[in-house]
Amino acid sequence: MSAIDSLIEALQVLPGVGPKSAQRMALHLLLRQRQGGVALGAALQAAMRDVRQCAVCRNLTEHEVCGICRDERRDDSLLCVVESPADVLAIEQAGGFRGRYFVLNGRLSPLEGIGPEELGMDQLEARIEDLKPDEVILATNPTVEGEATAHYVTQLIGGRVQRISRIAHGVPLGGEIEYTDGGTLAHALQGRRSIGHDLG
Amino acid sequence: MSAIDSLIEALQVLPGVGPKSAQRMALHLLLRQRQGGVALGAALQAAMRDVRQCAVCRNLTEHEVCGICRDERRDDSLLCVVESPADVLAIEQAGGFRGRYFVLNGRLSPLEGIGPEELGMDQLEARIEDLKPDEVILATNPTVEGEATAHYVTQLIGGRVQRISRIAHGVPLGGEIEYTDGGTLAHALQGRRSIGHDLG
Numbered sequence: 332m333s334a335i336d337s338l339i340e341a342l343q344v345l346p347g348v349g350p351k352s353a354q355r356m357a358l359h360l361l362l363r364q365r366q367g368g369v370a371l372g373a374a375l376q377a378a379m380r381d382v383r384q385c386a387v388c389r390n391l392t393e394h395e396v397c398g399i400c401r402d403e404r405r406d407d408s409l410l411c412v413v414e415s416p417a418d419v420l421a422i423e424q425a426g427g428f429r430g431r432y433f434v435l436n437g438r439l440s441p442l443e444g445i446g447p448e449e450l451g452m453d454q455l456e457a458r459i460e461d462l463k464p465d466e467v468i469l470a471t472n473p474t475v476e477g478e479a480t481a482h483y484v485t486q487l488i489g490g491r492v493q494r495i496s497r498i499a500h501g502v503p504l505g506g507e508i509e510y511t512d513g514g515t516l517a518h519a520l521q522g523r524r525s526i527g528h529d530l531g
Numbered sequence: 532m533s534a535i536d537s538l539i540e541a542l543q544v545l546p547g548v549g550p551k552s553a554q555r556m557a558l559h560l561l562l563r564q565r566q567g568g569v570a571l572g573a574a575l576q577a578a579m580r581d582v583r584q585c586a587v588c589r590n591l592t593e594h595e596v597c598g599i600c601r602d603e604r605r606d607d608s609l610l611c612v613v614e615s616p617a618d619v620l621a622i623e624q625a626g627g628f629r630g631r632y633f634v635l636n637g638r639l640s641p642l643e644g645i646g647p648e649e650l651g652m653d654q655l656e657a658r659i660e661d662l663k664p665d666e667v668i669l670a671t672n673p674t675v676e677g678e679a680t681a682h683y684v685t686q687l688i689g690g691r692v693q694r695i696s697r698i699a700h701g702v703p704l705g706g707e708i709e710y711t712d713g714g715t716l717a718h719a720l721q722g723r724r725s726i727g728h729d730l731g
Contacts, residue, residue, distance in 0.1 A: 334578045334593040341574035344567030346559045352547070358617050359546045360575070361582050361591055362636070367544030368579040374541035375560070375572030378534045382561050391561055393534040417558050436562070 335361070387458065389434040389451050391416045399423075399432060406430045410464040412455070412484060414438050414471050422470070430468075433458055438476040439483055450480070452487060459488055466494040473500050473518075535561070587658065589634040589651050591616045599623075599632060606630045610664040612655070612684060614638050614671050622670070630668075633658055638676040639683055650680070652687060659688055666694040673700050673718075 332340070335357060342353035360368035384390070385397035392398065399405060399419075409430025413419055419432050435450040459467065469484055471477035485495055501519035502511050511519070532540070535557060542553035560568035584590070585597035592598065599605060599619075609630025613619055619632050635650040659667065669684055671677035685695055701719035702711050711719070 333598070334574075334581050335591055338574045338578040341567070341571040344560070344564050344571055345556050347552070354617065354620060356545050357578070358591075358615070360544065361578065362616070364544050365579055367541070368575050371541040371544055372572045372575030372579060374534075374538045375568055375575065378538040378557070378561065379565055379568040379572060381534050391535055391558075398533065415558070416562070417554065420554060 384436070385434075388432050389436055389454065390419055390432060404429075407462055408465040409468065410459065410462060410466070411468045411470050414477065414480070418470060431462060431464070435471070435480065438471060438474075439480045440476050447483065447487075452484075455484070456488065459491060464492065466496060467492050468496050468498065470498045584636070585634075588632050589636055589654065590619055590632060604629075607662055608665040609668065610659065610662060610666070611668040611670050614677065614680070618670060631662060631664070635671070635680065638671060638674075638680045640676050647683065647687075652684075655684070656688065659691060664692065666696060667692050668696050668698065670698045 338357045338360075339350070339353045342348055342356050343350065345353075348356070360371075378393075381393040382391050383393070385392045385394075385400055387396050387400040390397045390399065394401075406429045409428070410433060411422065411428060411430055412433045412435065413422070414435050414437065416434055416436075419434060422428050422432075433451075433455050435455075437445050437450050439445060439447070439450065467484075467488060469481040471481045481497055489495065499522050500515065501522055502508060502515065508516070538557045538560075539550070539553045542548055542556050543550065545553075548556070560571075578593075581593040582591050583593070585592045585594075585600055587596050587600040590597050590599065594601075606629045609628070610633060611622065611628060611630055612633045612635065613622070614635050614637065616634055616636075619634060622628050622632075633651075633655050635655075637645050637650050639645060639647070639650065667684075667688060669681040671681045681697060689695065699722050700715065701722055702708060702715065708716070
């Protein structure tokens with residue numbers, strides 16, 4: 332196989348990239364972005380070789396312990412449990428949260444054979460033992476599996492943490508009530524908060 | 532910068548890939564496709580290092596002369612002139628054409644400073660001198676620049692080739708006349724061909 336065909340085939344491991352867009356990508360790099368292609372090749376080699384799970388929080392990192400776990404300015408009283416490293420990135424990019432994380436790298440799914448061991452529940456218990464946070468925030472996804480996982484974690488650590496909370500579900504900012512699905516609206520109404528003073 | 536951030540940044544050289552999809556790609560490779568990621572890195576390094584222009588037809592290849600130019604079973608009597616290596620791939624994948632190619636790697640565009648030298652017109656003349664094809668097929672795109680380029684090539688080589696042709700423009704297979712634009716329809720009508728016997 333020629334070097335170009337090999338590249339077109341290799342590009343198809345990327346999510347959402349089929350033969351046609353792989354071909355477009357390969358030609359784009361070869362004709363207009365040689366430097367970028369070389370840099371991408373090097374970045375891939377380095378990341379695939381070095382990146383692993385943080386020994387403390389199970390997030391992705393090229394170190395033994397990740398940057399967030401090593402950062403002494405983070406708030407030890409808050410521990411946020413998420414399903415995936417992508418959730419950590421999203422919450423960090425949103426800003427505002429300065430606590431610690433624990434990454435399950437999955438959600439409970441008996442059908443797929445994903446149980447408590449695969450999600451590192453032992454490690455989560457040890458982490459809570461060690462960190463002694465005031466509050467554990469369960470930020471799993473609002474799906475059936477995500478809710479089941481949140482429920483399981485609650486059962487597991489209840490009694491050992493002062494407060495366990497679940498992130499709010501409701502109408503997203505910029506969303507329109509008219510086009511919001513019923514389940515979300517029900518959550519938004521149930522989770523309503525008073526503004527200003529309540530009389531009486 | 533961490534290895535993951537470097538990878539996310541490097542992925543954005545790919546066409547149509549912004550920060551969000553670069554992040555999704557990076558995490559997909561790291562969490563589910565390590566082997567594929569390693570292979571992609573190696574394929575990129577090899578292709579960026581080895582692939583260059585064919586000395587004969589200006590197509591992309593990792594050899595001095597490309598596979599099509601080296602293939603002795605190809606038909607020397609037909610030379611197809613295209614704008615880019617992507618066009619060669621498309622025509623090869625369509626099947627049916629067994630002649631030779633010449634790749635301009637661009638189209639005449641005075642505004643972008645692309646003139647006859649950039650398109651290898653000297654090389655095209657030399658190629659025609661050498662190959663002595665019966666017919667040169669101009670398969671540049673049906674755009675203003677593509678038509679201007681076809682016109683320029685016609686002026687340049689006219690008189691030295693028995694036949695110069697232009698690929699047909701018309702309603703694409705599977706297309707609907709109702710939804711075909713006016714320019715294409717005009718071309719389709721002008722380029723009509725008789726079927727069966729004309730009477731008289």
